[in-house]
Amino acid sequence: MPTRQTERSPTEQSPREPSELGEADRQRLATPLTIGTVQVHSRVLQSPLSGVTDLVFRRLVRRYAPHSMMYTEMVHASGICSARKMEKVMDIDPDERPISIQLFDCRPDFMAEAALKAVAEGADTIDINMGCPVNKITRKGGGSSLLRQPQVAEAIVQAVLQAVDVPVTVKTRLGWDDNEINIVEFGQRLEAAGASMLTVHARTRAQGYHGPARWDWIRAVKAAVSIPVIANGDIDSVAAAIACLFQTGADGVMCSRGTLGYPFLVGEIDHYLQTGQRRRSPPPLKPLPAPLNTCVTSGITKANEACFKPANT
Numbered sequence: 001m002p003t004r005q006t007e008r009s010p011t012e013q014s015p016r017e018p019s020e021l022g023e024a025d026r027q028r029l030a031t032p033l034t035i036g037t038v039q040v041h042s043r044v045l046q047s048p049l050s051g052v053t054d055l056v057f058r059r060l061v062r063r064y065a066p067h068s069m070m071y072t073e074m075v076h077a078s079g080i081c082s083a084r085k086m087e088k089v090m091d092i093d094p095d096e097r098p099i100s101i102q103l104f105d106c107r108p109d110f111m112a113e114a115a116l117k118a119v120a121e122g123a124d125t126i127d128i129n130m131g132c133p134v135n136k137i138t139r140k141g142g143g144s145s146l147l148r149q150p151q152v153a154e155a156i157v158q159a160v161l162q163a164v165d166v167p168v169t170v171k172t173r174l175g176w177d178d179n180e181i182n183i184v185e186f187g188q189r190l191e192a193a194g195a196s197m198l199t200v201h202a203r204t205r206a207q208g209y210h211g212p213a214r215w216d217w218i219r220a221v222k223a224a225v226s227i228p229v230i231a232n233g234d235i236d237s238v239a240a241a242i243a244c245l246f247q248t249g250a251d252g253v254m255c256s257r258g259t260l261g262y263p264f265l266v267g268e269i270d271h272y273l274q275t276g277q278r279r280r281s282p283p284p285l286k287p288l289p290a291p292l293n294t295c296v297t298s299g300i301t302k303a304n305e306a307c308f309k310p311a312n313t
């Protein structure tokens with residue numbers, strides 16, 4: 001069983017939120033993000049979003065955020081090993097850099113083999129999904145269920161590291177539920193296993209995608225590890241990014257649902273961190289005509305439904 005730390009968040013009250021970052025913080029965040037051997041000239045990342053962050057979507061986001069790290073949708077390692085998902089992984093532009101391929105599975109040997117193939121396809125880093133809450137995945141020991149099996153999580157990181165010469169990163173959550181918030185210890189173990197960066201979605205698996213992200217836990221993780229920590233959850237505006245970076249001291253932020261319908265978000269936050277100025281972006285996309293809109297939203301709804309299913313069903 002994972003270590004039960006505390007049911008309460010590490011800080012009782014969040015510090016007052018500023019409307020601007022202090023100059024020292026902004027200057028720190030205008031410097032490149034170092035992920036192991038890879039330098040990324042932006043501290044704003046576009047998250048992996050299953051069913052969304054395909055080549056076309058990433059291209060759109062990158063138009064406004066040319067230096068940001070983008071992630072593929074999560075890919076099942078055994079799919080890559082058996083070549084069934086190769087086509088999807090290969091869907092990376094040769095000039096699409098920096099790019100991370102996100103893999104999931106709970107078998108270290110499969111993950112190592114898949115990582116090798118992903119690097120051959122052009123991945124600059126391999127990200128391991130240890131946060132997906134979907135039952136279909138957690139039941140088989142993948143995604144967020146790895147938070148309950150830290151020794152397997154470590155073995156995966158070590159096996160992938162042995163197989164490839166690119167940095168290995170992990171995206172995870174606070175813990176399984178409020179009784180099992182173990183992100184601080186989990187993060188330390190992953191760092192010791194060799195992970196080069198940790199992205200923390202500041203919700204538990206039981207929360208799914210509901211309720212406000214609990215950024216104060218990210219501050220606790222940041223204080224406990226030396227590798228870069230990226231804050232994720234509710235980064236949906238420049239103001240949210242400022243508040244989050246101020247509260248957590250994180251090394252960067254990762255945008256997720258905030259980019260849906262607003263592909264300028266990553267670029268807007270990046271521009272603020274680089275210059276201290278807010279950039280005027282085009283207004284959010286106008287709704288599509290009804291038939292097209294139904295088509296697109298039903299696709300996204302299907303992806304969301306899979307994720308939003310109550311955690312213990």
Ligand SMILES: Cc1cc2nc3c(=O)[nH]c(=O)nc-3n(C[C@H](O)[C@H](O)[C@H](O)COP(=O)(O)O)c2cc1C
Nearest residue numbers: 047048049050073074201233234235256257303304
């Ligand atoms: C439709 C959808 C698909 C997602 N797919 C992935 C995925 O493939 N890999 C992953 O690590 N997280 C995935 N996530 C989680 C997001 O990357 C992110 O951690 C989460 O949405 C919290 O950020 P937000 O509150 O800003 O949306 C997905 C979320 C949604 C809503």
